[in-house]
Amino acid sequence: MPHSAINTDLANFIQASPTPFHATRSLAARLLEAGYVPLDERDDWELASGGRYFVTRNDSSLIAFSLGQDGALQRGLRLVGAHTDSPCLRVKPQPELEKAKLWQLGAEVYGGALFAPWFDRDLSLAGRVTLRTDDGELVSRLIDFERPIAVIPSLAIHLNRGVNEGVAINPQTHLPPVLAHVLEPKRDLRQLLRDETQRQHPDLTIDQVLDYELSFYDTQPPATLGLDDDFFAAARLDNLLSCHAGLRALLDSDGEQACLLVCTDHEEVGSASACGADGPFLEDVLSRLLPDSTQRIQVLQRSILVSADNAHALHPNFADRHDGNHGPQLNGGPVIKINNNQRYASNSETAALFRHLCDQAGVPVQSFVVRSDMGCGSTIGPITSSRNGIRTVDIGAPTFAMHSIRELAGSRDPGYLIRVLRTFFDADRLI
Structure with a gap:
């Protein structure tokens, strides 16, 4: 799909999602339209082979999963994580x-x-x-x-x-x-x-x-701007852009692998809540998908999480705020985020896998490391990885003005992110 059509769909999603509650409702509506079956945590679950389901918690977090073909779950989950909240x-x-x-x-x-x-x-x-x-x-x-x-x-x-x-x-x-x-x-x-x-x-x-x-x-609506329509401006790009990309990739995937989309609330305040990444929501869902604890450990050790959260693009008026060799560009493709103090969960294996997926998808890829004399933000990646033992790579679309009331991305980067996440969901083998 041309990036203009993708950005129109992204704009509609953002407009319908002024709060985490509305974002979760928007995600659920699109999943329902695609044939996903809603589940209630208070009920018994009867999951069919190859089934597609979703569950919400607190009206502000959502987990959707497609069980894939017979035996897909035992080969490992392909997880994409993002968050529904914004400052x-x-x-x-x-x-x-x-x-x-x-x-x-x-x-x-x-x-x-x-x-x-x-x-x-x-x-x-x-x-x-x-x-x-x-x-x-x-x-x-x-x-x-x-x-x-x-x-x-x-x-x-x-x-x-x-x-x-x-x-x-x-x-x-x-x-x-x-x-x-x-x-x-x-x-x-x-x-x-x-x-x-x-x-x-x-x-x-x-x-x-x-x-x-x-x-x-x-209330200002999203807009594509620039002399050559190079930029996309909107509220809440951090992190509705990633929620939208993960959803589109899941819905566009071939359905053969076991795939899971996690969109949780409260990331901007530490994720420590019943519906946040530092709470039990994902673990509770995984324990119902894989009731046997030994089998669950085996499957999770065959699984990979792509933690998708926006990255800092190189600002032309503040270029000195970046490490000289790590300045991501708008429209330069998704960014692998690396921090040796574990503020990001990427390691050499998971970063290599993501680079390989970008190559397969025909998508450019970049990397970000914060300056050695500056502090580094974090994501749901290290939290989810440490709680569940899942190998993780932290990535995101490059943006300006993160945490502003109106942020700016490259107009081609949402499409790049969808393509590589769909390639991830469809991959026959992981590392």
Whole structure:
């Protein structure tokens, strides 16, 4: 498929996925359309040879698997891992603020967000609402206001003359978004959520909104840009780009091998949760696929995980922030991420396998090593590998402005990543 069509599909996926809850719902909808069968962890599972299934946890993490032909599972799993969450601003439990006759909501920073790009953006609000119906039942529903309803205005330079020399942004006092004028009677967020949930879910009879998990997000849609359409800009490329690539590769695979896609929440805050990579979700699914513990160890030792999470491309205005021999380029293909202090899980064998797969797929490949005098980020790769003993390679599409409200990738790199992941899923043999 031409990269323009792939990027249109990626843009649609990102637009439908303003929060991890919505991303998981988007993944599940596409899997259902492709014939994958939903499973519930609270039920017994009856898995058929060659079957295709998926399971979610917390509405924000998903594992999909295709069992392949007879004997495929015993030959080892081909796993692709990514994460559904991105840095953002989350609404606090009691967030209402009234200042200068304006109504604001207090927001907590989720993950390692870049603060400055959040100013002067057209923001909306989305997430999960938990409510009590008129019948006394507790239910949760996803909502998305979709339209711009909030903004964080910058302070004019006339009142902040030193701003271009660098001014620290205080997340407590500088980041609460403005939503409206103060009116009488006072505005009530829970009543606003009740009305919006009722509008989006007219089948419900809502008594009261009891709690919520809501995120502000930028309403500007993704775009392909540049004189020659070389670039793709969007919110949440880290890491919805990888979730989308893993999904497309799984759906496009030939179905002969045992393949598994893991998209978990909370990576941006350490993955230590019931539905994160440092929790038991993957292990619980694997134990049901392979109930015998000895056989499970044998299969996992024949398995490979590709941990897909975006990589830092060489920024032309900050080239000195990269090691001189390891500066990935946009549109230069997926990047193998290496760190000898185990911030990434790649080793010589798994990196060699990925280079081999790229060669087979006709895809360029690059490598990244952080400067020796700088700290290194991490991924779900080392976490998953250490918990399950699966050999892992950390890779990702090169991007600019990681953790900004709007990030930038090369327009050809999403297609490159899909091609090599599909080659991985279809490979007859691993190392």
